[in-house]
Amino acid sequence: MTALLHASRPEDVAAAAAILRDGGIAALPTETVYGLAGNALDAGVVGAIYAAKGRPSDNPLIVHVASVDDLPRVVREVPATARALADAFWPGPLTMVLPRRDVVPDRVTAGLDTVAVRVPDHEAFRAVLRAAGVPLAAPSANRAGSPSPTTAQHVLHDLDGRIPAVLDGGPCTVGVESTVVDLTSTPPRLLRPGGVSLEQLRAVLGEVDVDPAVAGELAPDQTPGSPGMKYRHYAPAAPVLVVEGDVADAAAWVRAQPERHPAVLCFDEEADAFAGLDVVTYGSATDPASLARGLFDALRTVDRPEVTRVFARCPADDAGLYRAVRNRLLKAAAFRAVRAPGR
Template sequence: MQTQLLDAKEPESIRKAARILQNGGLVGIPTETVYGLAANALNGAAVAGIFTAKSRPMDNPLIVHISQFDQIDGLVREVPDAARKLAERFWPGPLTIILPKGNCIPDEVSAGLDTVAIRFPSHPVAQAVIDAAGVPLAAPSANLSGHPSPTTAAHVMDDMDGRIEAVLDGGPCAVGVESTVVTLAAEPPRLLRPGGVTLEQLREVLGDVEMDQAVLNPLPEGQQAASPGMKYKHYSPKANVVILDGSLEHYIDYVNTHAKPGVAALCYNGENDALSVPAICYGGERDCGEQARELFDALRELDDVLHAETVYARCPEPKGVGLAVYNRLIRAAGFEVISLG
């Protein structure tokens, strides 16, 4: 299969992507979070192709993307007031809401669960493709399963070239990490995956919102994932990532003491000058929004530019959007964290 790289600024590219999706094919599309690998969410065979293209485990549920709020009708059994309040505040945007699923949702989308995850992305290209296709789109991140998520069309081509029909190039993603996922199928509502919409913002709308233990810890053995990004090692470069939790002084000392060929660092802007190993920066220490935008690109550079074998990463502060950065990084590290005191 030859994968077409389409310019999203061209109307014919949108129409071509829509035709591929209507015919059961797969297209990489930009969203404000990361690039998604889209298929017709109402076509179980098309959705199954996502799992094949990504080498993704079938028990990992997908997110259904819509382009108007009223398209949620029928995809879920009912729309509670809490969902309407969240949508009014955060849609379109980087928030996914889990609700009991409607009868039209194939098991391939929900991984056999009785719930479905719904999102209304703000990216105009994503909205245009959904409108042109005339169907909701199931779309996990457009990368090979376990790899760092793609924030540019080039990243998608690196992983998906020859596996899918087309990629729409809509430029770099603005948020840089996947959407926040909150389930309203639990009481009280529960944060399953942090993202651009913070836990604090969810609580401003809903009041009591719990944070699932799997946000910061491995999912217990045998427990089924209720959301993407919970169960498996994700976002990981080929290099072995180790998070170092401590002050900058202790971080520099540890990295320089363990310097040898194949070792690299993942640090904040300006810290690389003090390190005796090659380093990639992923934003400012106090700018968690920049960290989110830069993280996945930095993880890919560790492989593609530095060819690192072991990476010592600065530990982000798990607050606000920083919680999303920390969540992605601990999964990239397989939960290997060294406390420096």
């Protein structure tokens, strides 16, 4: 059984650090989602992370450090762009892809010559980092492909008995994974949208490209440059279909589908339109932060054996945090979307 530790207890924080220092793995809270952490410089530990998650080995991991001063431990150079972003957004939900040092195992980077690094904005995680004394690789603490965990209870649902411990730091405040930007490209390239928006990146860096994988699928033979780019992610067992268009048209179209037990994932304001169906809301359409915080919990709520398909309502807006929410829903749907015809 996995031990449940509490971030409010210094002795539990110390216990989590001791597990990591001794070559074990443990789930830790961050502001984005819970991460399954282990020594990023130990290939055997990294292998244990992949095994616990059932994660494909060509899907690179993010390395977490306690401060920008720790970057030289894992990267060959720290360009001015990285320092500018760190000044603006670290600690915080931003990951930078930089040239890696040889000390970082291939298993962390999926064989790439780059490594993804960030400083998390969660005091308990940084306290564990400082006490463990090593950079920590920490993908989301869930079974590969399933919705990311935003509470310790989500972690236990997926990994109880598969890992030694989870440190409970309460619900994650952002709720979607970090933004990933590749600083080895010219211009820099957004690989995954998250808690730092494209608009915020451009305010610091100027021109920033958007990788096609943000809105579409990678080819089967492509190696992802960042977590979350290649495989079907964030998904319940039942297939997900994004239904776009006017809410009344969408509700009429969903009701006409020959599904035995459909579930509807929608905005708070749309619940009445789908009345009588199995409805789960995940936040307000006018509050992207609430959508980000509620999305993965809602996807887990519809992950029930009786549900045969999930019809999801997705933000049409691609600005700010809406872009991250839209990306996660489209990934959960394997980029399958329809537009409900007008009546």
